[in-house]
Amino acid sequence: MIKKVLVANRGEIAVRVMRACREMGIASVAAYSEADKEALFVKYADEAYLLGPAPARASYLNIEKVIDTAKQCGADAIHPGYGFLAENPKFARACEEQGLKFVGPSSRVLELMGDKITARREMIKAGVPVVPGTQECVTDPSQASDLAKGIGYPVIIKPSGGGGGIGMTIVASEGELANALKSTQAIATTTFGLCDVYIEKYLPHPRHIEFQLLGDSKGNAIHLGERECSIQRRHQKLIEESPSPAVTSEMRAEMGAIAAKAARFVGYEGAGTMEFLFSDGKFYFLEVNARVQVEHPVTEMVTGVDIVKEQLRIASGLPLSLKQEDVRINGWAMECRINAEDPLNEFAPCPGKLKAYQPPGGTGVRVDGGVYTSYTIPPYYDPMIAKLIVWGRERNETIRRMERALYEYVIVGIQTNIPFHKAVMKNPRFVKGELETHFIDRETALLDDMKALLEQEKPLEKKLSLVSDDKKRIAAIAAVSAVTQALAGKRATS
Numbered sequence: 001m002i003k004k005v006l007v008a009n010r011g012e013i014a015v016r017v018m019r020a021c022r023e024m025g026i027a028s029v030a031a032y033s034e035a036d037k038e039a040l041f042v043k044y045a046d047e048a049y050l051l052g053p054a055p056a057r058a059s060y061l062n063i064e065k066v067i068d069t070a071k072q073c074g075a076d077a078i079h080p081g082y083g084f085l086a087e088n089p090k091f092a093r094a095c096e097e098q099g100l101k102f103v104g105p106s107s108r109v110l111e112l113m114g115d116k117i118t119a120r121r122e123m124i125k126a127g128v129p130v131v132p133g134t135q136e137c138v139t140d141p142s143q144a145s146d147l148a149k150g151i152g153y154p155v156i157i158k159p160s161g162g163g164g165g166i167g168m169t170i171v172a173s174e175g176e177l178a179n180a181l182k183s184t185q186a187i188a189t190t191t192f193g194l195c196d197v198y199i200e201k202y203l204p205h206p207r208h209i210e211f212q213l214l215g216d217s218k219g220n221a222i223h224l225g226e227r228e229c230s231i232q233r234r235h236q237k238l239i240e241e242s243p244s245p246a247v248t249s250e251m252r253a254e255m256g257a258i259a260a261k262a263a264r265f266v267g268y269e270g271a272g273t274m275e276f277l278f279s280d281g282k283f284y285f286l287e288v289n290a291r292v293q294v295e296h297p298v299t300e301m302v303t304g305v306d307i308v309k310e311q312l313r314i315a316s317g318l319p320l321s322l323k324q325e326d327v328r329i330n331g332w333a334m335e336c337r338i339n340a341e342d343p344l345n346e347f348a349p350c351p352g353k354l355k356a357y358q359p360p361g362g363t364g365v366r367v368d369g370g371v372y373t374s375y376t377i378p379p380y381y382d383p384m385i386a387k388l389i390v391w392g393r394e395r396n397e398t399i400r401r402m403e404r405a406l407y408e409y410v411i412v413g414i415q416t417n418i419p420f421h422k423a424v425m426k427n428p429r430f431v432k433g434e435l436e437t438h439f440i441d442r443e444t445a446l447l448d449d450m451k452a453l454l455e456q457e458k459p460l461e462k463k464l465s466l467v468s469d470d471k472k473r474i475a476a477i478a479a480v481s482a483v484t485q486a487l488a489g490k491r492a493t494s
């Protein structure tokens with residue numbers, strides 16, 4: 001069994017990983033940047049070491065420094081979290097060469113899945129349905145034109161080195177193709193250092209559904225059902241849930257079995273996700289995310305499986321702690337990402353000092369966070385400061401509970417996207433479960449609904465700021481919000 005883990009990450013996911021370590025009797029080590037000296041994960045860790053200056057390149061992305069730190073402190077494994085070095089095959093290989101266990105798939109699998117063209121090819125070989133498109137790299141315009149004609153317009157050109165939407169270009173007709181190819185190749189080269197691009201059929205309003213997978217070093221692989229992640233803005237997911245309102249238990253069993261088989265086919269070790277577009281009742285493979293994901297807690301809430309503990313077990317050479325037939329989906333879970341951003345200023349990042357921070361609680365509520373009262377959020381990194389996850393017996397109960405928890409959440413000193421989440425929880429199409437990847441763009445009323453909610457709360461805040469004692473004020477904000485919420489509910493039902 002692993003004895004000491006260096007967590008090569010920051011914020012809420014670093015805390016999340018260390019919590020699993022503590023429950024398992026594994027020592028945890030924080031490796032932090034100068035901007036994160038006061039961060040919660042540094043205080044939570046059993047030991048903490050400074051990596052370097054604030055910019056990620058000088059600290060969280062500095063492979064040599066991270067590995068040196070791990071060796072210095074006597075860690076036997078490195079957990080990379082998500083983002084930063086999590087899917088970097090060079091980093092995984094460096095760990096392998098230095099005798100440090102990388103908590104994740106092998107560098108070989110990371111390489112295979114990191115290149116989207118080879119990932120598509122592997123999945124086709126494994127019998128997974130993929131979006132119709134090319135299996136090879138597209139280089140010149142006349143080749144692209146022939147391929148696109150065969151696929152049928154509209155098509156989408158994607159960088160092979162990417163993922164997450166960067167550089168993707170939708171092409172409506174032949175006339176736009178040559179320019180789109182050039183621009184995607186240019187972005188691919190500058191962002192990923194690889195000019196390779198490929199072409200897929202463009203699906204206009206798909207749902208984004210992904211399967212959670214676990215594979216161990218003995219060749220076992222299982223799935224933990226799906227998550228629906230259609231509520232996103234500018235390729236940033238905002239709300240995720242499990243199960244998906246669109247997936248029946250028959251579809252789950254069928255697609256889950258295909259995904260788990262594909263994981264066994266490539267020799268997948270660790271936790272991972274297979275992303276699909278879901279359109280007209282059919283699944284189309286998009287890409288593999290070879291890491292633990294931000295939204296993993298919704299799966300934990302409905303399955304009872306601690307995904308990070310499974311990662312640490314797998315990395316220790318132990319078999320999965322459960323078999324496919326032991327996996328049950330119980331109830332409904334939903335996650336809202338809480339971002340330090342200004343919803344009235346195009347959701348621009350809004351770092352700063354938390355004058356008060358009081359997360360919600362109660363039945364079915366989980367908060368995974370990386371901040372505390374009086375902490376100053378640094379401007380250098382992702383604006384996500386916490387995740388609010390709730391569980392209910394069915395979807396409607398979950399939505400009501402999420403709304404209740406959002407109203408209990410007190411954050412003073414910075415702007416957050418909580419008002420936006422409140423507006424979504426009231427949205428009739430959202431409540432019906434009519435989700436798709438363009439939901440936020442199409443629901444133009446959401447921003448006005450949010451502004452109306454903010455106006456409602458304004459007079460209360462003014463009154464409350466007269467109360468000088470901070471603790472009293474926080475309690476009062478929570479109480480008054482709850483009362484107005486109850487009144488609004490009464491109005492709606494009467």
Ligand code: MV4
Binds near residue numbers: 165168170201286
């Ligand atoms: C697509 C698609 C439609 N058809 N692929 C965006 C994130 C990345 N993981 C995959 N993405 C998409 N891939 C096919 N074949 C629609 C999206 C997509 C999208 C694409 C371009 C611009 C904005 C988008 C918003 C949501 C989904």
